[in-house]
Amino acid sequence: MVEVAYGTSQKVDQLFAGEFAITPADRTGYTAAGLSYPTKFDLCQTFELNFNDVWFAVPPGAPYGDRPKLGVLHPSLVRRAETAMKAVKP
Numbered sequence: 001m002v003e004v005a006y007g008t009s010q011k012v013d014q015l016f017a018g019e020f021a022i023t024p025a026d027r028t029g030y031t032a033a034g035l036s037y038p039t040k041f042d043l044c045q046t047f048e049l050n051f052n053d054v055w056f057a058v059p060p061g062a063p064y065g066d067r068p069k070l071g072v073l074h075p076s077l078v079r080r081a082e083t084a085m086k087a088v089k090p
Contacts, residue, residue: 006045009037017087018044020080034071043084 012021023038024030033039049055056068073081 001048002051003046003048005041005043007039007041009039012038012040015040016042018042018084020077020084022077026074026077029074029077032072032074033077034069041081041084043081043088 012023015021019040019042021038021040022030022033022035030038056070058066058068
């Protein structure tokens, strides 16, 4: 099981409580996240998914090997995510 948060590339410059954004200005953090577009994540909307091929299938042609492309939260962005989480779950 993994916990995932809703993410969107829409209105990234408009953040509300519980949200944080990762943009190209975050340089290493943006690259580590594996994002194609600036993205904001809403920690008010999280849910658990089974880590299986129903939700995390390998894309056609397997451009990233035998696993789906997954990014990580770079250490430089942890405080930003933590602040958003505290707004949701004080």
